[in-house]
Amino acid sequence: xxxxxxxxxxxxxxxxxxxxxxxxxxxxxxxxxxxxxxxxxxxxxxxxxxxxxxxxxxxxxxxxxxxxxxxxxxxxxxxxxxxxxxxxxxxxxxxxxxxxxxxxxxxxxxxxxxxxxxxxxxx
Amino acid sequence: xxxxxxxxxxxxxxxxxxxxxxxxxxxxxxxxxxxxxxxxxxxxxxxxxxxxxxxxxxxxxxxxxxxxxxxxxxxxxxxxxxxxxxxxxxxxxxxxxxxxxxxxxxxxxxxxxxxxxxxxxxxxxxxxxxxxxxxxxxxxxxxxxxxxxxxxxxxxxxxxxxxxxxxxxxxxxxxxxxxxxxxxxxxxxxxxxxxxxxxxxxxxxxxxxxxxxxxxxxxxxxxxxxxxxxxxxxxxxxxxxxxxxxxxxxxxxxxxxxxxxxxxxxxxxxxxxxxxxxxxxxxxxxxxxxxxxxxxxxxxxxxxxxxxxxxxxxxxxxxxxxxxxxxxxxxxxx
Ligand SMILES: [Fe+2]
Ligand SMILES: [Fe+2]
Numbered sequence: 001x002x003x004x005x006x007x008x009x010x011x012x013x014x015x016x017x018x019x020x021x022x023x024x025x026x027x028x029x030x031x032x033x034x035x036x037x038x039x040x041x042x043x044x045x046x047x048x049x050x051x052x053x054x055x056x057x058x059x060x061x062x063x064x065x066x067x068x069x070x071x072x073x074x075x076x077x078x079x080x081x082x083x084x085x086x087x088x089x090x091x092x093x094x095x096x097x098x099x100x101x102x103x104x105x106x107x108x109x110x111x112x113x114x115x116x117x118x119x120x121x122x123x
Numbered sequence: 124x125x126x127x128x129x130x131x132x133x134x135x136x137x138x139x140x141x142x143x144x145x146x147x148x149x150x151x152x153x154x155x156x157x158x159x160x161x162x163x164x165x166x167x168x169x170x171x172x173x174x175x176x177x178x179x180x181x182x183x184x185x186x187x188x189x190x191x192x193x194x195x196x197x198x199x200x201x202x203x204x205x206x207x208x209x210x211x212x213x214x215x216x217x218x219x220x221x222x223x224x225x226x227x228x229x230x231x232x233x234x235x236x237x238x239x240x241x242x243x244x245x246x247x248x249x250x251x252x253x254x255x256x257x258x259x260x261x262x263x264x265x266x267x268x269x270x271x272x273x274x275x276x277x278x279x280x281x282x283x284x285x286x287x288x289x290x291x292x293x294x295x296x297x298x299x300x301x302x303x304x305x306x307x308x309x310x311x312x313x314x315x316x317x318x319x320x321x322x323x324x325x326x327x328x329x330x331x332x333x334x335x336x337x338x339x340x341x342x343x344x345x346x347x348x349x350x351x352x353x354x355x356x357x358x359x360x361x362x363x364x365x366x367x368x369x370x371x372x373x374x375x376x377x378x379x380x381x382x383x384x385x386x387x388x389x390x391x392x393x394x395x396x397x398x399x400x401x402x403x404x405x406x407x408x409x410x411x412x413x414x415x416x417x418x419x420x421x422x423x424x425x426x427x428x429x430x431x432x433x434x435x436x437x438x439x440x441x442x443x444x445x446x447x448x449x450x451x452x453x454x455x456x457x
Contacts (some may be wrong), residue, residue: 002425002426002429002430003338004195004426005175005195005256005257006195008195009195009426009430012433014429014430014432014433015429016425017425018432019243020242020432020435020436022235022239023235023236023238023239023435025235025452026231026235026448026450027235027439027442027443027446028203028233028234028238028442029442029445029446029447029450030447030450030451030452030453031225031228031452031453031455032457033455033456046224047294048222048290048291048294048456048457049455049456050221050236051140053442053445053446053447054445057445060294063219063387064214064218065221065222066219068214069298072418080453080454080455080456081451081453083456085456086411087164088162088164088165089164089165115153
């Protein structure tokens with residue numbers, strides 16, 4: 001029997017040398033991805049996972065794991081198996097033309113045109 | 124809390140790169156050299172995966188087992204405020220284990236397998252937790268100096284190359300700052316208190332000094348293996364460098380409180396002509412004891428594993444009752 005400095009452990013009468021049947025797959029259930037929103041108005045941010053047997057417990061575990069410090073307004077959980085992702089090896093598909101000024105406000109110089117027009121008109 | 128991954132010195136690292144695709148390997152190494160992170164589904168060399176699993180898993184086990192010597196002091200912590208603080212710290216440590224197990228899982232080892240390997244003694248955890256916390260002052264020394272050592276290691280590893288481990292460590296490091304401050308505050312209270320309190324904290328420091336010196340592990344053998352792990356940013360600093368950093372940051376703070384360190388040879392070598400100038404001299408720790416304890420023969424090894432095994436066994440019916448046989452496990456994403 002384990003004799004500990006902590007009397008509560010000694011009282012548990014734990015045998016020293018014995019083995020238990022190993023944990024089987026899914027003993028710790030599946031995983032949920034957790035998303036945390038700090039305050040109303042913020043985006044939810046992916047913060048990590050929890051292992052849980054159902055969504056209700058996933059929310060409870062996510063509250064303990066990701067909401068026990070600081071402030072939290074809201075938490076989402078979603079089963080990992082329900083998340084669909086792009087592949088990193090296809091990362092090059094996000095590379096289009098390197099010249100993207102046509103998507104930006106700065107790509108449009110209306111004042112130049114207006115000034116040119118006024119100058120020519122008054123000439 | 125954690126020191127550094129314990130790698131069996133007798134393990135032969137000969138065939139690390141055998142059979143790896145040279146083109147993929149070059150791309151992998153170039154990505155790391157550019158300072159980019161590796162993500163779970165990226166191609167990675169076998170040895171990278173293996174060493175990361177070992178390291179992150181040992182780190183996770185250390186957080187769980189480290190909660191035992193501290194948790195035992197919650198009910199006996201002096202005063203309500205310290206009970207609340209210690210409870211919060213222990214809860215953080217268990218949370219750290221969860222974050223780290225998740226990071227290791229992304230590499231393909233399930234949490235069930237890791238728990239099995241901990242319980243059977245196949246996986247290691249930080250050797251310091253095989254020593255007992257005799258008094259309240261021991262719990263305070265752990266919270267201050269063991270957490271301080273852990274922070275040095277974790278801050279270094281947070282700059283490593285594996286994305287999920289770095290993200291977990293960033294969260295962990297933020298939380299550790301409270302542990303360190305809480306521990307320091309407790310030690311200062313004792314050291315500036317009555318003669319009995321001072322005596323208690325000095326004795327605890329004397330007991331914990333050898334395990335603290337063991338904390339970062341033996342000097343790294345300068346091998347190809349170490350060199351590759353550093354190039355891959357799996358290992359971010361040598362054990363000796365981290366030990367030096369710890370001594371440099373904390374010995375002055377210990378002395379400042381009028382406490383002594385039980386090592387007559389401990390001093391900073393200020394001789395600029397000496398090649399170890401600026402470094403600390405100390406008595407070489409007893410590495411035979413370290414090996415003996417990490418291999419199972421320490422004062423608390425049996426108790427730590429027995430308690431962990433009991434928790435697993437007695438909680439099993441709850442987990443089984445909640446198990447959904449139709450669900451399938453998939454690897455966590457990040
Ligand atoms: Fe921790
Ligand atoms: Fe800590």
